[in-house]
Amino acid sequence: MTQPAMLELTDVVKEYRVGEQPVRALDSIDLRLEAGEFTAVIGPSGSGKSTLLHMLGALDRPDSGSIRFQGDEIGDLDEERQSEFRRHRVGFVFQFFNLLPTLTAWENVAVPKLLDGTGLRKARPRALELLDRVGLASRAEHRPAELSGGQMQRVAVARALIMDPPLILADEPTGNLDSKTGASILELLAGVAGSGNSVVMVTHDRGAVDYCDRVVTLGDGRIGADERTTARRTVDA
Numbered sequence: 116m117t118q119p120a121m122l123e124l125t126d127v128v129k130e131y132r133v134g135e136q137p138v139r140a141l142d143s144i145d146l147r148l149e150a151g152e153f154t155a156v157i158g159p160s161g162s163g164k165s166t167l168l169h170m171l172g173a174l175d176r177p178d179s180g181s182i183r184f185q186g187d188e189i190g191d192l193d194e195e196r197q198s199e200f201r202r203h204r205v206g207f208v209f210q211f212f213n214l215l216p217t218l219t220a221w222e223n224v225a226v227p228k229l230l231d232g233t234g235l236r237k238a239r240p241r242a243l244e245l246l247d248r249v250g251l252a253s254r255a256e257h258r259p260a261e262l263s264g265g266q267m268q269r270v271a272v273a274r275a276l277i278m279d280p281p282l283i284l285a286d287e288p289t290g291n292l293d294s295k296t297g298a299s300i301l302e303l304l305a306g307v308a309g310s311g312n313s314v315v316m317v318t319h320d321r322g323a324v325d326y327c328d329r330v331v332t333l334g335d336g337r338i339g340a341d342e343r344t345t346a347r348r349t350v351d352a
Protein backbone atom coordinates (compact mmCIF):
# COMPACT_ATOMS: atom_id res chain seq x y z
CA MET A 116 0.00 0.00 0.00
CA THR A 117 1.27 3.43 -0.83
CA GLN A 118 0.94 6.11 1.84
CA PRO A 119 -2.14 8.30 1.52
CA ALA A 120 -1.30 11.77 0.23
CA MET A 121 -1.44 14.77 2.54
CA LEU A 122 -4.28 15.97 0.35
CA GLU A 123 -5.93 14.36 -2.62
CA LEU A 124 -8.62 16.17 -4.57
CA THR A 125 -10.64 14.28 -7.15
CA ASP A 126 -13.03 15.99 -9.54
CA VAL A 127 -13.76 18.84 -7.12
CA VAL A 128 -16.47 21.23 -8.29
CA LYS A 129 -17.62 24.39 -6.54
CA GLU A 130 -20.27 26.70 -7.94
CA TYR A 131 -21.55 29.91 -6.46
CA ARG A 132 -25.01 31.06 -7.39
CA VAL A 133 -25.62 34.78 -7.41
CA GLY A 134 -29.22 35.35 -8.52
CA GLU A 135 -29.79 33.15 -11.56
CA GLN A 136 -26.16 33.19 -12.66
CA PRO A 137 -24.02 30.22 -11.59
CA VAL A 138 -20.28 30.91 -11.28
CA ARG A 139 -18.13 27.79 -11.51
CA ALA A 140 -15.28 28.78 -9.19
CA LEU A 141 -13.68 25.31 -9.27
CA ASP A 142 -14.25 23.20 -12.34
CA SER A 143 -13.23 19.57 -11.85
CA ILE A 144 -9.99 19.93 -9.92
CA ASP A 145 -7.71 16.89 -9.52
CA LEU A 146 -4.69 17.54 -7.31
CA ARG A 147 -2.42 15.54 -5.04
CA LEU A 148 -0.25 17.29 -2.45
CA GLU A 149 2.47 15.52 -0.48
CA ALA A 150 3.88 16.10 2.99
CA GLY A 151 6.82 18.48 3.08
CA GLU A 152 5.86 20.30 -0.11
CA PHE A 153 5.69 24.07 -0.38
CA THR A 154 3.15 24.72 -3.13
CA ALA A 155 2.30 28.08 -4.65
CA VAL A 156 -1.13 28.57 -6.20
CA ILE A 157 -1.10 31.37 -8.75
CA GLY A 158 -3.48 32.67 -11.40
CA PRO A 159 -5.49 35.74 -12.34
CA SER A 160 -7.99 37.39 -10.05
CA GLY A 161 -11.19 35.36 -9.93
CA SER A 162 -9.50 32.13 -11.09
CA GLY A 163 -10.53 30.24 -7.94
CA LYS A 164 -7.39 30.41 -5.77
CA SER A 165 -9.07 31.45 -2.53
CA THR A 166 -11.95 29.08 -3.19
CA LEU A 167 -9.48 26.22 -3.56
CA LEU A 168 -7.71 27.19 -0.32
CA HIS A 169 -11.07 27.27 1.47
CA MET A 170 -11.77 23.71 0.31
CA LEU A 171 -8.34 22.50 1.47
CA GLY A 172 -8.92 24.02 4.90
CA ALA A 173 -12.54 22.84 5.25
CA LEU A 174 -13.73 26.44 5.45
CA ASP A 175 -16.23 25.46 2.80
CA ARG A 176 -17.50 22.30 1.11
CA PRO A 177 -17.34 21.34 -2.55
CA ASP A 178 -20.59 20.74 -4.46
CA SER A 179 -19.18 17.45 -5.68
CA GLY A 180 -15.95 15.51 -5.77
CA SER A 181 -13.73 14.20 -3.05
CA ILE A 182 -11.12 15.84 -0.80
CA ARG A 183 -9.06 13.36 1.16
CA PHE A 184 -6.80 14.59 3.92
CA GLN A 185 -4.27 11.95 4.99
CA GLY A 186 -6.77 9.43 3.66
CA ASP A 187 -9.87 10.84 5.41
CA GLU A 188 -12.68 12.41 3.40
CA ILE A 189 -13.15 16.03 4.49
CA GLY A 190 -15.36 17.23 1.63
CA ASP A 191 -18.57 16.17 3.35
CA LEU A 192 -17.97 17.04 7.01
CA ASP A 193 -20.76 18.74 8.95
CA GLU A 194 -19.98 22.14 10.47
CA GLU A 195 -18.94 20.80 13.82
CA ARG A 196 -16.51 18.32 12.28
CA GLN A 197 -15.24 21.00 9.90
CA SER A 198 -14.33 23.29 12.78
CA GLU A 199 -12.79 20.40 14.71
CA PHE A 200 -10.72 19.60 11.62
CA ARG A 201 -9.64 23.22 11.24
CA ARG A 202 -8.65 23.52 14.89
CA HIS A 203 -6.34 20.54 14.87
CA ARG A 204 -5.12 19.84 11.39
CA VAL A 205 -4.71 23.16 9.62
CA GLY A 206 -2.96 26.43 10.39
CA PHE A 207 -4.05 29.56 8.53
CA VAL A 208 -1.98 32.61 7.63
CA PHE A 209 -3.79 35.61 6.11
CA GLN A 210 -2.81 38.72 4.19
CA PHE A 211 -3.89 41.06 6.99
CA PHE A 212 -2.45 38.94 9.83
CA ASN A 213 -5.78 38.79 11.73
CA LEU A 214 -4.20 39.25 15.15
CA LEU A 215 -6.29 40.28 18.14
CA PRO A 216 -5.25 43.87 18.97
CA THR A 217 -5.73 43.65 22.74
CA LEU A 218 -3.60 40.53 23.17
CA THR A 219 0.20 40.40 23.33
CA ALA A 220 2.24 38.53 20.72
CA TRP A 221 2.53 35.36 22.80
CA GLU A 222 -1.16 35.46 23.74
CA ASN A 223 -2.07 35.76 20.06
CA VAL A 224 0.08 32.71 19.33
CA ALA A 225 -1.73 30.84 22.13
CA VAL A 226 -5.26 31.64 20.89
CA PRO A 227 -5.83 28.28 19.07
CA LYS A 228 -4.92 26.47 22.31
CA LEU A 229 -7.42 28.59 24.24
CA LEU A 230 -10.12 27.79 21.70
CA ASP A 231 -9.29 24.13 22.29
CA GLY A 232 -9.77 24.48 26.04
CA THR A 233 -6.17 24.90 27.25
CA GLY A 234 -5.56 27.66 29.81
CA LEU A 235 -3.44 30.65 28.89
CA ARG A 236 -0.73 29.87 31.44
CA LYS A 237 -0.43 26.28 30.27
CA ALA A 238 -0.16 27.37 26.62
CA ARG A 239 2.54 29.96 27.35
CA PRO A 240 5.75 27.85 27.12
CA ARG A 241 4.87 26.51 23.67
CA ALA A 242 3.81 29.98 22.48
CA LEU A 243 7.15 31.43 23.60
CA GLU A 244 9.03 28.57 21.95
CA LEU A 245 7.30 29.29 18.65
CA LEU A 246 7.93 33.02 18.91
CA ASP A 247 11.58 32.16 19.35
CA ARG A 248 11.42 29.93 16.27
CA VAL A 249 10.07 32.80 14.16
CA GLY A 250 12.73 35.16 15.53
CA LEU A 251 10.52 37.17 17.86
CA ALA A 252 11.54 36.02 21.33
CA SER A 253 12.22 39.62 22.31
CA ARG A 254 8.75 40.82 21.30
CA ALA A 255 6.60 38.38 23.26
CA GLU A 256 4.93 41.08 25.36
CA HIS A 257 4.30 43.48 22.47
CA ARG A 258 0.79 44.06 21.19
CA PRO A 259 0.17 44.03 17.42
CA ALA A 260 0.19 47.86 17.23
CA GLU A 261 3.70 47.74 18.68
CA LEU A 262 4.99 45.40 15.95
CA SER A 263 5.99 45.92 12.31
CA GLY A 264 3.99 44.26 9.52
CA GLY A 265 6.63 41.56 9.08
CA GLN A 266 6.68 40.91 12.80
CA MET A 267 2.89 40.65 12.88
CA GLN A 268 3.07 38.08 10.11
CA ARG A 269 5.69 36.11 12.08
CA VAL A 270 3.31 36.05 15.03
CA ALA A 271 0.61 34.76 12.67
CA VAL A 272 2.93 32.00 11.41
CA ALA A 273 3.72 31.01 15.02
CA ARG A 274 -0.02 30.95 15.78
CA ALA A 275 -0.58 28.74 12.73
CA LEU A 276 1.96 26.25 14.10
CA ILE A 277 0.84 25.98 17.72
CA MET A 278 -1.52 23.04 17.23
CA ASP A 279 1.21 21.19 15.26
CA PRO A 280 -1.00 20.89 12.17
CA PRO A 281 0.37 18.91 9.23
CA LEU A 282 -0.97 21.53 6.79
CA ILE A 283 -0.40 25.30 6.66
CA LEU A 284 -2.56 27.38 4.32
CA ALA A 285 -1.58 30.93 3.46
CA ASP A 286 -3.60 33.38 1.35
CA GLU A 287 -1.36 36.19 0.08
CA PRO A 288 0.88 36.12 3.18
CA THR A 289 3.23 38.69 1.64
CA GLY A 290 0.51 40.82 0.04
CA ASN A 291 0.76 43.50 2.68
CA LEU A 292 4.55 43.51 3.11
CA ASP A 293 7.44 45.15 1.26
CA SER A 294 9.51 42.75 -0.83
CA LYS A 295 12.38 42.31 1.63
CA THR A 296 10.08 41.63 4.57
CA GLY A 297 7.98 39.39 2.34
CA ALA A 298 11.09 37.40 1.42
CA SER A 299 11.83 36.72 5.08
CA ILE A 300 8.29 35.40 5.57
CA LEU A 301 8.71 33.18 2.50
CA GLU A 302 11.95 31.79 3.92
CA LEU A 303 10.13 31.09 7.14
CA LEU A 304 7.32 29.23 5.34
CA ALA A 305 9.87 27.32 3.23
CA GLY A 306 11.55 26.25 6.47
CA VAL A 307 8.19 25.13 7.88
CA ALA A 308 7.63 22.99 4.77
CA GLY A 309 11.21 21.74 5.02
CA SER A 310 10.50 20.42 8.50
CA GLY A 311 7.74 18.16 7.18
CA ASN A 312 4.55 20.24 6.99
CA SER A 313 2.71 20.84 3.75
CA VAL A 314 2.41 24.53 2.99
CA VAL A 315 0.01 25.79 0.33
CA MET A 316 0.23 29.46 -0.47
CA VAL A 317 -1.91 31.59 -2.75
CA THR A 318 0.16 34.44 -4.13
CA HIS A 319 0.26 37.18 -6.75
CA ASP A 320 3.94 37.68 -6.05
CA ARG A 321 5.97 36.24 -8.97
CA GLY A 322 9.11 36.21 -6.81
CA ALA A 323 7.39 34.09 -4.19
CA VAL A 324 7.40 31.03 -6.42
CA ASP A 325 11.19 30.89 -6.13
CA TYR A 326 10.74 29.64 -2.58
CA CYS A 327 8.30 26.90 -3.55
CA ASP A 328 8.77 23.30 -4.67
CA ARG A 329 5.77 23.40 -6.90
CA VAL A 330 3.63 25.96 -8.71
CA VAL A 331 0.00 25.24 -9.56
CA THR A 332 -1.58 27.73 -11.96
CA LEU A 333 -5.34 28.19 -11.95
CA GLY A 334 -7.38 29.73 -14.75
CA ASP A 335 -11.18 29.85 -14.74
CA GLY A 336 -11.41 27.28 -11.98
CA ARG A 337 -9.18 24.76 -13.72
CA ILE A 338 -5.56 23.73 -13.31
CA GLY A 339 -3.69 25.20 -16.26
CA ALA A 340 -0.19 24.16 -15.23
CA ASP A 341 1.42 22.19 -12.42
CA GLU A 342 5.19 22.58 -12.34
CA ARG A 343 7.88 21.40 -9.99
CA THR A 344 10.61 23.91 -9.37
CA THR A 345 14.18 23.26 -8.32
CA ALA A 346 15.37 26.65 -7.14
CA ARG A 347 14.20 26.60 -3.58
CA ARG A 348 16.06 29.27 -1.61
CA THR A 349 15.43 28.04 1.87
CA VAL A 350 16.96 28.26 5.28
CA ASP A 351 15.71 26.25 8.23
CA ALA A 352 13.10 28.06 10.26
Ligand SMILES: Nc1ncnc2c1ncn2[C@@H]1O[C@H](COP(=O)(O)OP(=O)(O)OP(=O)(O)O)[C@@H](O)[C@H]1O
Binds near residue numbers: 131138
Ligand atom coordinates in the same frame (compact mmCIF):
# COMPACT_ATOMS: atom_id res chain seq x y z
N1 LIG B 1 -19.08 33.98 -1.93
C1 LIG B 1 -19.15 34.06 -3.24
N2 LIG B 1 -20.32 34.21 -3.89
C2 LIG B 1 -20.38 34.26 -5.22
N3 LIG B 1 -19.33 34.16 -6.04
C3 LIG B 1 -18.13 34.03 -5.48
C4 LIG B 1 -17.97 33.96 -4.06
N4 LIG B 1 -16.65 33.82 -3.80
C5 LIG B 1 -16.03 33.79 -4.98
N5 LIG B 1 -16.91 33.92 -6.00
C6 LIG B 1 -16.58 33.87 -7.43
O1 LIG B 1 -15.82 32.69 -7.69
C7 LIG B 1 -14.71 32.94 -8.54
C8 LIG B 1 -13.42 32.57 -7.85
O2 LIG B 1 -13.22 33.44 -6.74
P1 LIG B 1 -11.93 33.39 -5.81
O3 LIG B 1 -12.17 34.30 -4.67
O4 LIG B 1 -11.62 31.98 -5.51
O5 LIG B 1 -10.80 33.98 -6.78
P2 LIG B 1 -9.26 34.30 -6.52
O6 LIG B 1 -8.50 33.54 -7.53
O7 LIG B 1 -8.94 34.06 -5.08
O8 LIG B 1 -9.18 35.85 -6.87
P3 LIG B 1 -8.28 37.03 -6.20
O9 LIG B 1 -6.92 36.86 -6.80
O10 LIG B 1 -8.96 38.27 -6.70
O11 LIG B 1 -8.32 36.89 -4.72
C9 LIG B 1 -14.82 34.42 -8.92
O12 LIG B 1 -15.43 34.51 -10.17
C10 LIG B 1 -15.69 35.03 -7.85
O13 LIG B 1 -16.44 36.09 -8.35
Ligand SMILES: [Mg+2]
Binds near residue numbers: 164165166
Ligand atom coordinates in the same frame (compact mmCIF):
# COMPACT_ATOMS: atom_id res chain seq x y z
MG1 LIG C 1 -8.39 35.35 -3.49
